[in-house]
Ligand code: FES
């Protein structure tokens with residue numbers, strides 16, 4: 321038992337440790353001064369069309385935590401990317417992302433968006449059935465399809481990747497998931513993959529997707545907007561940040577609290593610092609001391625965005641007391657902090673910007689993460705334009 325303790329001690333990755341050392345040394349994220357973002361990027365339909373073309377129709381994106389499908393032979397439909405997707409975990413435990421469309425006459429295969437368990441997915445129309453690895457298993461009256469090649473009629477599969485407790489997909493072939501794999505190593509260090517999904521909820525927000533991202537890229541608002549909810553638990557601290565490819569990673573902590581702490585011990589480190597990740601284009605992960613929030617942000621239009629919030633906890637609640645503890649945390653965060661505060665602020669931002677009264681947003685030095693995020697958007701859109709121009 322004692323031996324195990326020492327063997328299973330979790331260690332942060334080199335990148336996480338480097339950020340911890342910066343915070344401990346009192347080194348903040350470097351910021352050049354006051355910055356600006358043009359208002360048009362949030363309200364111009366042409367800008368949104370370009371984002372969709374170059375980012376959302378091209379880049380790998382997180383769909384959900386692995387914990388949504390914890391066991392083999394599970395499946396769930398996913399519609400919010402604008403494509404009817406079907407996420408599965410096959411009998412061997414491998415995750416897949418398919419188009420949720422029957423190969424017979426194109427009917428939607430799985431209705432609703434509930435997680436299902438079962439080896440077969442059966443089309444409601446003529447009952448063609450598929451395995452969770454996408455194979456067409458059987459069709460009624462096969463004699464009426466002479467010469468039919470069943471093996472060539474599996475579900476249409478999209479590229480996908482699972483690591484660090486997240487399932488990603490790519491809307492196009494030839495996807496490069498190497499950055500996803502690298503952030504996966506950070507999440508493995510956190511022990512994310514073994515966590516239990518306590519609850520999930522989808523919100524429809526009347527704002528541009530980037531106004532939601534912005535709210536998770538600065539802590540300037542926390543003591544103000546969240547005065548009635550989480551502000552009392554929040555400690556003002558130093559933010560150190562860096563990037564893994566287009567993804568941003570940050571750590572907030574206080575140098576004084578990090579003194580004498582073994583920063584290379586994950587359990588010690590997470591008590592004194594909060595890691596957050598903005599996985600480009602639009603997923604936010606906040607690693608709180610005892611749970612992890614994953615939020616996938618999925619634009620539906622220039623001023624309409626879906627956000628799906630997942631709360632992951634160390635293990636299923638073992639008692640009434642534990643259940644009511646997590647229920648309260650969930651309601652405080654998902655319903656209170658996110659829905660009533662962050663999403664409300666995003667919608668109010670959209671309302672204000674659409675008046676045209678303000679042509680640019682002003683960013684202070686605590687809002688450097690937002691500036692960097694918008695620079696990354698510009699860089700990635702340019703890459704997308706170039707890739708599309710080259711066919
Ligand atoms: S459309 Fe699915 S079985 Fe006919």
Ligand SMILES: [Fe+2]
Nearest residue numbers: 535542546662
């Ligand atoms: Fe917030």
